Each structure stands twice: as structure tokens, then as C-alpha cells.
Amino acid sequence: MRLVIAQMKHETNTYSPVPTPLARFAHGSDTPPEGDAAVRAYRGTGSALGAFIELAESAGADIVVPIAASAWPSGPVEDRAFDHIAQRICDAVAQGCDGVLLDLHGAMVTQSHEDGEGELLRRIRAVAPQVPIAAAMDMHTNLYDAFAQKVQVIAGYQTYPHVDMLETGQRAGRALLAQLQGRARPTMAWGRQPMLPHVMRQGSDDSPNRELQARCKEMEAQGALCATVFVGFPNADIEYAGLSAVVVTDNDPALARRFADELLEMAWSQRAKFVYEVTPLADSIAQARAIAAAKPPGSGPVVLLDHSDNCASGGTMDTMTVLGAILDAGLEDVAAFAVFDPQAVQQMIAAGVGNRVTLSLGGKLDMPAIGLKGEPRAVSGTVRLICDGQYKNYGPMARGELNDMGPTAVLDTGNVRIVVISNHVEPHDLAAFTAVGIAPQRQRFVMLKSRIHWRAGLSSLAHAVVECAGTGVCTSDYATLAFKNVRRPIYPVDAM
Numbered sequence: 326m327r328l329v330i331a332q333m334k335h336e337t338n339t340y341s342p343v344p345t346p347l348a349r350f351a352h353g354s355d356t357p358p359e360g361d362a363a364v365r366a367y368r369g370t371g372s373a374l375g376a377f378i379e380l381a382e383s384a385g386a387d388i389v390v391p392i393a394a395s396a397w398p399s400g401p402v403e404d405r406a407f408d409h410i411a412q413r414i415c416d417a418v419a420q421g422c423d424g425v426l427l428d429l430h431g432a433m434v435t436q437s438h439e440d441g442e443g444e445l446l447r448r449i450r451a452v453a454p455q456v457p458i459a460a461a462m463d464m465h466t467n468l469y470d471a472f473a474q475k476v477q478v479i480a481g482y483q484t485y486p487h488v489d490m491l492e493t494g495q496r497a498g499r500a501l502l503a504q505l506q507g508r509a510r511p512t513m514a515w516g517r518q519p520m521l522p523h524v525m526r527q528g529s530d531d532s533p534n535r536e537l538q539a540r541c542k543e544m545e546a547q548g549a550l551c552a553t554v555f556v557g558f559p560n561a562d563i564e565y566a567g568l569s570a571v572v573v574t575d576n577d578p579a580l581a582r583r584f585a586d587e588l589l590e591m592a593w594s595q596r597a598k599f600v601y602e603v604t605p606l607a608d609s610i611a612q613a614r615a616i617a618a619a620k621p622p623g624s625g626p627v628v629l630l631d632h633s634d635n636c637a638s639g640g641t642m643d644t645m646t647v648l649g650a651i652l653d654a655g656l657e658d659v660a661a662f663a664v665f666d667p668q669a670v671q672q673m674i675a676a677g678v679g680n681r682v683t684l685s686l687g688g689k690l691d692m693p694a695i696g697l698k699g700e701p702r703a704v705s706g707t708v709r710l711i712c713d714g715q716y717k718n719y720g721p722m723a724r725g726e727l728n729d730m731g732p733t734a735v736l737d738t739g740n741v742r743i744v745v746i747s748n749h750v751e752p753h754d755l756a757a758f759t760a761v762g763i764a765p766q767r768q769r770f771v772m773l774k775s776r777i778h779w780r781a782g783l784s785s786l787a788h789a790v791v792e793c794a795g796t797g798v799c800t801s802d803y804a805t806l807a808f809k810n811v812r813r814p815i816y817p818v819d820a821m
């Protein structure tokens with residue numbers, strides 16, 4: 326048995342000004358890893374790709390990994406990058422195989438295609454019309470029919486933060502192996518609802534996604550091979566952004582349809598609970614100060630969540646609104662992770678550890694899609710640390726995967742230690758802090774540019790969390806996003 330196993334992952338924020346060339350998928354090299362290098366990078370990691378490799382090897386299959394391409398979310402993927410990745414995968418499939426296992430995101434938009442995964446499948450089907458294909462996908466998938474019609478198995482993450490990438494790969498991979506070994510005949514039903522759940526209300530610890538995902542698990546215990554609710558990625562102005570469900574059964578299309586419809590009905594009936602209400606920033610800062618004043622000595626930090634500028638949703642990670650409010654309010658004993666500003670890092674490297682600098686920090690990128698200019702802020706402090714910015718996740722999310730912040734420096738203003746980085750990385754893992762010599766559990770406040778994923782590795786340390794509405798292209802204020810291409814009406818943009 327010969328299996329092609331490949332990864333193409335990108336969540337595209339169509340409002341993001343951050344470019345997405347091939348290098349963004351390459352993690353420091355010119356191109357993403359291929360062949361043995363890809364296997365080495367992902368074998369044993371908590372990823373869907375890691376699960377595929379393990380399953381295929383234990384089934385005694387010959388495996389071909391043409392490419393493992395994963396990039397932090399940003400603006401539309403450059404056509405040249407997409408063509409490179411898709412071509413590698415198509416070439417491997419064209420050489421002949423018994424099955425294909427794909428580790429995809431599901432919300433990729435390219436310069437030319439608003440359904441990047443659908444275009445990949447169109448190209449694969451042009452060279453292999455019949456080969457069975459299974460896909461493991463992110464919960465933020467925006468599902469298109471043109472994609473779903475061309476694969477036999479879809480399994481999506483059932484947790485947000487995404488701590489079950491490995492298990493999702495196992496579900497998708499096992500269903501496909503069962504088909505290839507003649508033990509199952511996967512059949513699939515799917516559908517969408519006209520709704521755009523706010524990301525800040527999508528956590529799987531929170532209702533209603535908690536109940537939706539629990540029902541998916543139950544369905545898998547009741548005969549479904551894979552049951553998935555995709556909450557969708559709303560910061561993408563494309564026709565089919567939003568919530569969908571897909572269920573795979575063993576040769577029982579009626580059951581697949583009934584389960585998918587049940588999940589869709591359940592989500593629609595709970596739609597109001599997916600709506601996020603934005604709190605004014607000044608109120609949030611005051612609330613954080615009050616909580617910190619009352620918290621017992623030795624308890625963990627108050628987390629200030631700068632959720633409008635999360636690089637794991639396509640944020641520039643350099644807006645200074647929330648950090649500026651923290652500096653202006655004079656909050657003490659704060660660690661801020663992080664500001665993306667490679668120029669500032671170079672200035673700090675030039676100054677050297679222990680020396681004072683004044684930086685024009687952040688605000689380097691304009692955000693024309695939401696009508697905002699980048700606004701740097703003058704910040705003075707002492708350079709505390711300089712490092713190469715590389716670390717491996719402790720987990721539970723993406724355990725063992727390498728993160729590369731690029732050249733990294735810590736600026737200490739006296740009240741605030743600001744981590745300044747040269748590559749986008751979301752703080753969802755304690756290792757992000759240990760890499761820069763900060764113990765977040767010892768801080769009074771920790772500012773994070775994150776929305777939900779920080780909970781994976783850091784929520785157990787926190788005394789409390791206060792959501793801070795700053796500025797950025799990951800805003801949860803839909804009134805500031807021009808939805809021109811998404812199908813209308815759609816809830817809650819339109820009253821329904």
C-alpha cells in the first residue's frame with residue numbers, strides 16, 4: 326500500500342495586511358520541508374500529520390510526504406506559494422498511490438481562489454479522479470461544497486484551543502485505512518448555517534460549543550466514523566464563511582444526513598450564545614486593576630487579553646492600543662507577549678543587554694481593510710535579554726512542534742517587560758515565556774495577544790482574565806468589518 330501524506334495549512338484573514346509568501350510556510354528555510362525532512366519535523370508531534378505518519382507506518386504502508394506546509398494566519402496566500410505547495414502534492418499523487426491523507430486548515434484563501442482547499446482538490450482530482458482521500462481539518466474551516474464533494478472522509482478538531490490535532494488525524498486516518506483495507510465504506514453528509522459565530526465565543530470550554538462538540542463525540546460512539554462541527558472563521562469576507570457540520574458514517578448515508586442535520590439545528594437554535602459583546606477598553610483596564618488589588622498574594626497573574634490583534638487569526642501583532650493603555654494606566658509588574666517589530670529588535674541588539682533605548686515601537690503596518698493606519702508608540706526602557714527566539718512547545722497544543730520567533734529581545738520599562746519578536750508566534754505555550762526568561766505565574770499582570778488558544782498552556786496559571794478590546798484585523802466588532810462577499814443574510818450581521 327502506498328500512501329501520499331501532505332500538509333497545507335493556512336487560516337486566511339482577508340482583512341489582514343500581513344503578506345503570505347512561500348517563505349511564511351518555510352520556517353526559516355527558503356521552501357517548506359519535503360520528504361524525509363518533513364517526516365523528521367512531524368514524526369511524534371501532536372499534529373494530524375504526525376498521526377498520519379504513525380498510522381501509515383504501523384499499517385506497513387509505503388509513505389510519500391511531498392510537502393509539510395504550515396504558516397501562521399495572515400492575508401491571502403500568494404498564488405506562487407499556493408501553486409508550489411499544490412504542485413508538490415499533485416506530482417506525488419500522479420505517480421500513483423492507494424490513498425491520500427491531507428492535513429489541511431480549511432480556511433485558506435489565495436490571491437485567486439477564495440476556497441484554497443477546494444482548488445487543491447480540483448487539481449488533485451485532475452490527476453487522480455478516483456483515489457480515496459481523507460482530510461483532517463481545523464475547527465475554523467469555512468466549508469465549501471466544491472471541496473467536500475471531492476473527498477471521502479473529513480474529520481475536524483473537536484477542541485478550541487486545538488489540543489486534539491493528533492486525535493483528529495487518527496480519526497481521519499483510521500477511516501481511510503478501513504476503506505482501503507475493505508473494512509468500511511465511508512459516506513458523508515454536510516451542511517452549513519447562515520451564521521458567523523464570534524471567535525471570542527467559540528471556545529470549547531464555553532457553551533454552546535461545549536455541548537456541540539460533546540454531541541459530536543456521542544455520535545462517534547453511536548456509529549459515526551467522524552462527526553464534526555466547524556465553527557468557521559469569520560474574519561474572512563468570502564461567500565461561505567461561517568458554521569458548518571459534516572458527518573461520516575460507514576455506508577449509512579441516511580444516518581450521516583440525520584446526524585449532520587441535528588448538529589446544524591442545534592447550532593442554529595443556540596446562535597445568540599455565539600454573539601460576543603465588546604467591553605470598552607478603559608472599563609477593562611479598570612477592572613483588571615481592581616482584580617489585581619484584591620487577589621491573594623502568590624496567586625497567578627491577571628491576564629489582559631489583547632484579542633483584536635492575535636497573530637493566530639491574522640493580526641499584525643503590532644498594534645499598540647492595549648499595551649499603550651497599560652503603560653498609560655501605570656499598571657505594575659506586567660509581562661507583555663508580544664510585539665512584532667523586527668526593526669525594534671535590531672535596535673535593541675545594536676544597543677546591547679543592560680543598555681537603555683527609546684524605540685518607536687509597533688504600528689509599522691497599516692490596516693487599510695479596516696480603515697486604520699499603523700500607530701507606533703515611543704517607549705523607553707532597558708534591554709534585558711536577547712535570544713534567537715526558538716523553542717519547542719511543551720503542549721498540550723501542538724506538542725513538540727518548533728516555534729521560531731526569530732531574533733527576539735525583551736525591553737524593560739520598569740513597570741512592563743515587553744517581548745519584541747521578529748516572526749509571528751501566538752502565546753499558547755508556557756515555552757514561549759521560558760524562552761525569554763519570564764515566569765508568567767510570578768507576574769501581577771500578563772498581556773497576551775491571543776483570543777482562545779492561550780488557554781491551552783497558560784490558563785491554569787492565571788488568577789483571572791480580562792478581555793481587552795484594542796485595535797486590529799481580528800476585531801470582534803463586526804460593525805467595523807465590511808462584509809461584502811459573504812452570503813447574506815447572515816447572523817448576527819443581519820437580524821435573523
Ligand SMILES: [Zn+2]
Binds near residue numbers: 463464465487
Ligand atoms: Zn483554528
